[in-house]
Amino acid sequence: MTSTRVTPAPAEPAERPGRSPAPRRRGRAERRPRILIAVTALFFALLYLPIGVVALYSFNAKKSLTVFGGFSLRWYRAFLHDDVLISSLGTSLKISLAAMAGSVLLGVALAIGLVRSRSRLGSLAGLIMLVPLITPEIVTGVASMLLFKGLGVTLSTGTVMLAEITFSVSYVTVILRSRVAALNPEVEEAAMDLGATRWQAVRLVTLPALLPAVLASAVLIFALVFDDFVLAYFTTGVDPQPLPVRIYSAIRFGVRPTVNAVGTLMLAGSVALIALALFIPRLFGRKGGLDILSGS
Amino acid sequence: MDATPAVRLDGVSKQFGDSYAVRDVNLDIEAGEFFSLLGPSGCGKTTSLRMIGGFTDPTAGSVLLAGEDVTDLPPNRRNVNTVFQSYALFDHLSVADNVAFGLRRKGVGKDEIGERVGEMLELVQLDGHALRKPGTLSGGQRQRVALARALVNRPAVLLLDEPLAALDLKLRRQMQVELKQIQREVGITFVFVTHDQDEALTMSDRLAVMSEGRVEQCGTPEDVYEHPASRFVASFMGTSNLVDGVYRDGKVVLEQGPALPVGRREGVGDGSSVSVSVRPEKIWLSDFEPGMSVLRGVIRETVYSGATTTYLIEVAPGVTLSALEQNTARARMEDRWNGGETVEFGWRPEHCLLLD
Structure with missing residues (x-):
């Protein structure tokens, strides 16, 4: 045992004489190299200028794709009266909604299963699940098409849906997995302790805790699938075609400014959805909806 | 029940x-x-x-x-x-x-x-x-x-x-x-x-x-x-003085040093190794009663902690017991033992426990 006698604490070091100035503001002295600013600006210009041009010419009063002849909504009106494009838009919305519902349902279940399963098979499944994320989409597209053909399935909107669901499950699972892992397992046990069955515990306690991440991933999947071209191109039937595929076919026979209007609308929609996906977790007042996107 | x-x-x-x-x-x-x-x-x-x-x-x-x-x-x-x-x-x-x-x-x-x-x-x-x-x-x-x-x-x-x-x-x-x-x-x-x-x-x-x-x-x-x-229970519940020795004829003989009188115990054979446990607060440092086991030791340390004072008493080389005294209204500061002093201490036989 040691003595508990208290020794006087050493005197506080005397304050330094006031010769040292206030701490320098960090970064103030550093010159920002202009070249880096220029490179960054060039990067963003190359990235967004073409898109800007598309958006600008969607409001062109003239039919020209090179000369701007005043502001007009004529190409938007043309789009609204183009039955083929409108039906393609409807098809794309249907595919996106189906892919969203299907992949979220499977992805949430898979995420919970992968986190809870302690077996080797579980961790193997967790690894396999990541493969679609790194497989070139064209490979997935061709493979899906060959599979459907091999099985004698006629390509249609339904086959696009199946392919998109398969592809999207990985995203949902990756997003949800970290959230499930962060859940306190005692909370589900508490629900069962209070009389809930296993399923009630998941429905009443686990799913509400996951809701922000579920909604955020649903929005993300909708946006990703809606403007997906490659997978849709290989797995769609002839009619109706998803919007991106329809636009691609239309361009082959000459670009009409209507395409600019459609592109601009799709862009606006996607931006709105991504913003929503980022915003949803904040709506619930907690963190961790789309950690991947927000980078936190 | x-x-x-x-x-x-x-x-x-x-x-x-x-x-x-x-x-x-x-x-x-x-x-x-x-x-x-x-x-x-x-x-x-x-x-x-x-x-x-x-x-x-x-x-x-x-x-x-x-x-x-x-x-x-x-x-x-x-x-x-x-x-x-x-x-x-x-x-x-x-x-x-x-x-x-x-x-x-x-x-x-x-x-x-x-x-x-x-x-x-x-x-x-x-x-x-x-x-x-x-x-x-x-x-x-x-x-x-x-x-x-x-x-x-x-x-x-x-x-x-x-x-x-x-x-x-x-x-x-x-x-x-x-x-x-x-x-x-x-x-x-x-x-x-x-x-x-x-x-x-x-x-x-x-x-x-x-x-x-x-x-x-x-x-x-x-x-x-x-x-x-x-x-385990003796050491986990509160503090205990645990001393190992060999039981022989109503006493526990330490390896070096005195034999602690523990009274005759049923079912403990002569020559078996045992542990002796005495709670610090069960050790008396003065006013002994008849029938107590009284031993001698040297105070090695005195630890004052407000309501109580703990003494570390060396009874044999490497064997120290701690004894706890209440600092009650009647106790006076100058009555406390100091390091190096030889003291007598003792306990009631029933407070000295034999553990295997």
């Missing part, structure tokens, strides 16, 4: 691979009792509690609640409720909805739910916080929500898994008193897991000390403290 025990663990074991978390535990917990499972971390106390709650399946033995074998029943079909160490509150529900959760699962009527939730929030002094979310409450308040959420179901047994561990010392002391009061008020059997021996001593009607998956001793706090059944 003749009544059916509220909880009976009958030869219960839990094996993970080759190692036992709990090994052949037999316990009877009486109805209405405040019963503690006490032990260091990893001793199997939480696993035992989880087996009563139904969260962990025993690999052998059976769990009985009020005489009924519930070993194979899931948690939602056992008439017990749990206060978890992490509280495990439902963060997306209000305090009132958290407390009402169990009653809703049972299909209790809406009016009755409102009434019982209100009563319970009053009992744990959270009326006025009913509509708040758990995330906005302090640690002590969250603890009360967890307690209310379990108690409102009027379980036959309430299981508490170190519910006070996350609270700071002052709040913990306060909650100890409140928990005990609430237990008396509702009359429900409490099974309380803790690693804090003071907590177990002050709160329990009876307690079981566990070590390495086994119950070392089970009894009233006084029983366990005054008559520890093993070396």
Whole structure:
């Protein structure tokens, strides 16, 4: 045992004489190299200028794709009266909604299963699940098409849906997995302790805790699938075609400014959805909806 | 006791691979009792509690609640409720909805739910916080929500898994008193897991000390403290002077130094190695009574800690005993022993325990 006698604490070091100035503001002295600013600006210009041009010419009063002849909504009106494009838009919305519902349902279940399963098979499944994320989409597209053909399935909107669901499950699972892992397992046990069955515990306690991440991933999947071209191109039937595929076919026979209007609308929609996906977790007042996107 | 025990663990074991978390535990917990499972971390106390709650399946033995074998029943079909160490509150529900959760699962009527939730929030002094979310409450308040959420179901047994561990010392002391009061008020059997021996001593009607998956001793706090059944219990419950030696004819002979008179013991053969345990507060330093064993030693250190003073007395090379004296109104500062002085000390024979 040691003595508990208290020794006087050493005197506080005397304050330094006031010769040292206030701490320098960090970064103030550093010159920002202009070249880096220029490179960054060039990067963003190359990235967004073409898109800007598309958006600008969607409001062109003239039919020209090179000369701007005043502001007009004529190409938007043309789009609204183009039955083929409108039906393609409807098809794309249907595919996106189906892919969203299907992949979220499977992805949430898979995420919970992968986190809870302690077996080797579980961790193997967790690894396999990541493969679609790194497989070139064209490979997935061709493979899906060959599979459907091999099985004698006629390509249609339904086959696009199946392919998109398969592809999207990985995203949902990756997003949800970290959230499930962060859940306190005692909370589900508490629900069962209070009389809930296993399923009630998941429905009443686990799913509400996951809701922000579920909604955020649903929005993300909708946006990703809606403007997906490659997978849709290989797995769609002839009619109706998803919007991106329809636009691609239309361009082959000459670009009409209507395409600019459609592109601009799709862009606006996607931006709105991504913003929503980022915003949803904040709506619930907690963190961790789309950690991947927000980078936190 | 003749009544059916509220909880009976009958030869219960839990094996993970080759190692036992709990090994052949037999316990009877009486109805209405405040019963503690006490032990260091990893001793199997939480696993035992989880087996009563139904969260962990025993690999052998059976769990009985009020005489009924519930070993194979899931948690939602056992008439017990749990206060978890992490509280495990439902963060997306209000305090009132958290407390009402169990009653809703049972299909209790809406009016009755409102009434019982209100009563319970009053009992744990959270009326006025009913509509708040758990995330906005302090640690002590969250603890009360967890307690209310379990108690409102009027379980036959309430299981508490170190519910006070996350609270700071002052709040913990306060909650100890409140928990005990609430237990008396509702009359429900409490099974309380803790690693804090003071907590177990002050709160329990009876307690079981566990070590390495086994119950070392089970009894009233006084029983366990005054008559520890093993070396482990003696050293885990409070402080004890533990000295090893060889028993010979009513004495324990230390390797170097004196023989400690311990009185004749039945069933201890001459020449067997034993441990001697004497509590520091049972050692006298003056005013000896007839019949006491009195020895001599040298004071090595004097540690003053406010209400008490502890002396470290060397009785043989390398063997020191600590003796505790109360600094009572009658004790004078100058009467205290100083280092290096030779003192006489002694104890009543019954306070010197022989442990194998």
